Amino acid sequence: MPGHISSPPPRKELPRVRFWRLRRNPLRRRSDLVQAWIGIGLLLAALAATPLAVLLAGGAAYSYYSRVAQHQAASRHHTTAVLLEDARDRPERGTAEARKTHYSTKVRFTDTRGHTRTSTVDVRPALSKGTSIRIWTDTDGNVTDPPLSSGAIRSRSVGSALVAALGVHATAAAGYALTSRIIHRRHLAAWETSWAETAPRWTTWP
Numbered sequence: 443m444p445g446h447i448s449s450p451p452p453r454k455e456l457p458r459v460r461f462w463r464l465r466r467n468p469l470r471r472r473s474d475l476v477q478a479w480i481g482i483g484l485l486l487a488a489l490a491a492t493p494l495a496v497l498l499a500g501g502a503a504y505s506y507y508s509r510v511a512q513h514q515a516a517s518r519h520h521t522t523a524v525l526l527e528d529a530r531d532r533p534e535r536g537t538a539e540a541r542k543t544h545y546s547t548k549v550r551f552t553d554t555r556g557h558t559r560t561s562t563v564d565v566r567p568a569l570s571k572g573t574s575i576r577i578w579t580d581t582d583g584n585v586t587d588p589p590l591s592s593g594a595i596r597s598r599s600v601g602s603a604l605v606a607a608l609g610v611h612a613t614a615a616a617g618y619a620l621t622s623r624i625i626h627r628r629h630l631a632a633w634e635t636s637w638a639e640t641a642p643r644w645t646t647w648p
Contacts, residue, residue, distance in 0.1 A: 553583030
């Protein structure tokens, strides 16, 4: 058709060759093969070290938090406190929000030494003044959290094990990244040296 200019065909992307550093080809350098084997070695090392790291970290965390729980159970006391004021009643009663929401309310209790003390604790909504509740106190008579439960010990141990596993893989990834950076810098230095030798022959006129 006169005056019609055909558009060029769409540019096709070259397919990516997987594991090209491990395959024989004329463009592969010795450093590429070294980098590939370093990556494989770090991957295998991370996979082998992960179960050991999980067991060691999880076991150590479980022993530590078990000792913490035992100490807390020996040094903390369950006692009765009386509300000195009405608790707030913002959420609608019976709703999920009301079951999860707690308000800081002033209470009175007697510590292990027989002294009457006052403090503020988080209580459920709509509790009226004079209501008795159970609280935990330490040896100094301060309001504190209850001792760690077996579920809390397990969850913290599992968390420590997961952190250890992630740490192993993060270390392997950092080692590979550092190795790749060093090899890349050596490539740049080699290219610069080669160009310094080749450039005069290209830029010198006869």
